[in-house]
Amino acid sequence: MAVLMAFVVLCTTMSFTVNMHYCGDTLLDYALVQKAKSCGMELSTPGENAGCDLQIVKKSCCQDKSVTAKGHDDLKPSFTSIDLEQQVFITSFFYSYAALFTPQTVTPKAYTNYTPPLLFRDVQTLDEVYLI
Template sequence: MKETLRQIVSVTMALLVLFSTMSFTVDMHYCGDLLVDYSFFETADGCDMNASASGITDEDSVMEMEMDCCTDLEIILEGQDDLKISFDQFTFEQQIFISTFYYTYVNLFESVDKNLISFKEYSPPLLIRDIQILDQTFLI
């Protein structure tokens, strides 16, 4: 039980360190209010909003106009760069409090065996003669 709890805590702490130091960027491209493209690792592809006025039949007078309704949104989440927390930042009294709290907390969960048998490792003496029969002493 204690070993599995230790493994769970160590995996949780490793994931916490990983996700606190990881930084990522989300790039999104909107056309009006509609999300057209998004990307996590590279820039999002833009749409080519080219509209042509083809109401006129003359091909020379085809007019291309570019629509400016598109927006790009970039969300950047910066990770933590410095993880080393110096123990020198604490005062001496705080260091003493932390060390005694840790010591008492660790020793709180150590169980003491209540059924302590001091002679468990020793073998009984060899029985050569039955002393009670030899001395004719019986408990009645």
């Protein structure tokens, strides 16, 4: 379950871009990390044909599209504006939690070496007092 939750957090916080190359209405290539490969049918730029006086502008049938999915960046809570009551609560919580792990002093028991006196008569049976 922990691995699944870590995977969900990773996927929701990660941003990624899908680059696609269309020629007409047909998807020819897509890429996640790098730019999509071109089909080679793009028109030349006007600067390449500098020797020609006549330039015919033709619309290219190819186009590149990018789809970007942005992740969440607000996973860390902001602790810049904590009021006095919250500071007291946090301080007392950590103090009491740390007190759970401090070693306790143990007082020696004085009656461990003491042996009880011998009974001559069983007083509870004589007085008929029984614990229930």
